[in-house]
Amino acid sequence: MKDNFSRTVAYYPGCSVEGTAKEFDESTREIFRVLNVALREIPDWNCCGSTPSHIYDPLLSAAISGRNLAIAERMGFYEVMTPCPGCLKALKGSIEVFNNPLKRKDLLNILDMPFYGRIKAVSVVQFLVEDVGIEEIERCVLFPLEGITIVPYYGCLLTRPPKSAQFDDPEQPTSLDRILEAIGATVPHFPFKTECCGATYGVVRKDIVGRLTGRILEMALDLGADAIAVACPLCQQNLDLRQEQIERYRGRSFKISVPYITQLIGLSFGIDPKKLGWHRLAADPQKLLTRFDKLSKKRPTEPPTIR
Amino acid sequence: MRIGVFVCQCGTNIASTVDTERVAQEVKKLPDVVYTTTYMYTCSEPGQQEIQRAIEEHNLQGVVVAACSPRMHEPTFRRAVEKAGLNRYMFEMANIREHVSWVSNDREANTKKAIELVRMAVAKLRFNQPLFPSRVAINKRVMVIGGGVAGIQAALDCADAGLDVVLVERRTSIGGKMAQLDKTFPTIDCSSCILGPKMVDVAQKENITLHAYSEIESVSGYVGNFAVRVRKKATYVDWKACTGCGVCMEKCPSRKVPDEFNEGLSFTRAINIPFPQAIPKKATINRSYCIYFTKGKCGICAKVCPAKAIRYDMTDEVVTEEVGAIIVATGYDLFDPSAYGEYGAGQYRDVITGIQYERILSASGPFGGHIKRPSDGREPKDVVFIACVGSRDASVGRPYCSGVCCMYIAKQAILTKDHIPNSRSYVFYMDIRSPAKNYDEFVRRAQEEYGVQYIRGRVGKIYPRGDRLVVQGMDTLLGIQVEVEADLVVLATGIEASRGARELAEKLHISYDQYGFFMENHPKLRPVETNTAGIYLAGVCQGPKDIPASVAQGSAAAAKVLALFARDTIETSPQVASVTERACIACGKCIEVCPYGAIRWKELKGGVRKAEVITTVCQGCGLCNATCPPKAIQLQHATDNQILAEIEELCA
């Protein structure tokens, strides 16, 4: 493969983007192509271990994720990017264990491969804001999402716990807000941007998710939002896939589209919605897409200069 | 030299982890040491008598006490040996408590270290010389820095005793935070009614010179004789001519100046008198908002001033005040709640701070004493107070309790009910701190008579619902999440060190703690003294406290100054630098490094120059000694020979 990208970053997709969150992966790959960043998928990557492993034994979790990091390091990368905040936390947890002098030896013993712990793990959002930069995103916008109201939803993990996330303000983050503004959307202040959606309780305690996700959806609707932008497969699942369930629970109809931030960026870059996986969303986005089409037809913009 | 060594057991403080008997026996073997003993409490009266008896009986010429820190008892023992006829500088102290017994439980290692420290002290003592203090006259004027209630109290007490007082206040009026308060706990008396008369007293006392809108530029000198340079900032109004009539303020067209006194809840003018009871009641121009200064035209105030007091060409002026003592009473500032994103301070206009609420409650405040919401002027029905915002929270670097917020929350909740009888108040708290006289009763009254709902737990989120705010938190007593819909949320922001406190401390050569509060000399026994002689503390600049405690400290500091000034002269320490003229090569390096300007040139016959120490100015810091290439300048009582002897003994 000829490499004419301006830069390359190690990419850890994680399991959920192979399943329910496929569109997160598709849209991420698409927009980074426009942004001139090559994603190099970590070869033979394995599951991060997710919740079960770190609840069972943090060292196990560190080792499972450590393998992926070690491979990326061997390929010469200093930074690995992942779309899923859950995977991100596992990757960061592994580096934290490495940095703990009492545990490092155990970790390296289990890993049984060279690992130097100098690699940094970042989310797609953090990479977009800190490495690519808002201006660069703005520069690539062909069809601004003008006239469309979108609220950003960060969830619990993207910026927290602050000590490990080291990104944005833990309680009042603005990175997604700024990206949405850069791609032309109207972004009202969303008070529930970091409120919990109920996470995995969707499986065992539907009432909890009904309440927690329900109030997030209601707040978005009350603010007149056309869509909720997300950056986490689990949040997306609760807000989107379970939306009908929650409608029944709350006795209120939502019908609000819940795309990934990368899908929205892709739209503004003029990428075919199909390539961005818009058709995979559960709450039908057609109304939003039609509206976008109508609005954007009127405003042809200069194509971005490709470096 | 005949040396005696006294090893103190300090009850069990030292003896439990140091074998004091062995220390005494070991050092007995040293040359010159003719007498050693241990004692239970050497600082007690019989302990001191024991030293005096031994000096006489054994003809001792020098004494070492191995005990606590010299900062604790060096003066005590110096006095004791002096009484027995020795020069007080023929005494050394080895700190085997703070430096040994309190830091380790290893008895063997401790004992060894104690022996080493005593050996060093003996080695140094062999080179000690009798030194004699000189006496200088005390300048019986006192400076008070900071005109809050603590500083005002100190200034008035000193003035009442007949002293000349110089009061320096950074803002354009004295009064401090108390002037901004509405009523005060636990008696709910009106703050300006009890503070106002004191402020007027300050203005009327002939022996108080007030420099308002002024700051300390630099401080030199020492106890009894300080010289303080005070920068009087340009007010652009000749205060001698200004009558405080207020016409300028009425006519000034620059009307969008955030009113600092009202905590930004209203606007004032570019030329203003901060509040009606201000002392001095004089106008000041705020340059950054003045149209004349920003755009070069206007000049309306100059036209309308009946006293012709406006001076656009005024510049800062620096005056030097000579005083014998300084009381620091610079108070505090408040924590910026925007560190807590979840509360939305700065984002939601109806989330305000406690001090803003004081202004809202006040009859002279932005809403004339009617409780209204900043956003829409509506009268609130449900008010939520949140305690410990920026207090007792290590995650924002403020692990300490601010001490007054529990009480002012109760006060403000009571006042809310008084103003709006059908209102409801809620308090989210961690625990209630109300330990002073009549304080707990006061909080109980809020709960029982006024029906204030106290909810024990932290708030996790505040968000808008319609035009109200939802406060979402935890009730840790019931173990459930709670939501309270409120019209107004008051954050009890914590107390933090006054802006610029560290810089001021460095100018004064006093210490401050990690949060910027000034350090008292001893937390229990010398609470208003600093470790620089002649400089005293009062009020919140030393640590969070309420008005009664601030006033008490103000009076206490005044009493200390009066005690100091009860004498006409003061001894100056002979522990200062001195020049061996034969060795001085006149390079001038010492003059360059001296932070106190205590070294000057002296002309000898034939135009030869030598360095000379002004002993009354020298603070004995030793910088010159370290810098001098031929070591011609030596610090008395810490000469190179003395220090080398200690090191050699340690390495032997």
Ligand SMILES: Cc1cc2nc3c(=O)[nH]c(=O)nc-3n(C[C@H](O)[C@H](O)[C@H](O)COP(=O)(O)OP(=O)(O)OC[C@H]3O[C@@H](n4cnc5c(N)ncnc54)[C@H](O)[C@@H]3O)c2cc1C
């Ligand atoms: C909302 C609120 C309500 C309160 N209610 C009560 C109550 O009801 N009852 C009660 O007992 N206590 C109450 N308190 C506490 C009370 O405000 C303080 O105890 C008291 O004001 C302390 O006085 P002070 O003189 O030490 O400090 P301050 O009042 O802060 O005065 C310090 C003065 O020094 C000046 N200054 C600062 N730095 C310099 C400098 N470098 N050079 C020159 N001048 C300087 C300042 O401008 C200020 O005028 C309350 C506090 C708050 C925040």
Ligand code: SF4
């Ligand atoms: S006084 Fe009360 S509210 Fe203030 S910091 Fe202490 S405990 Fe918290």
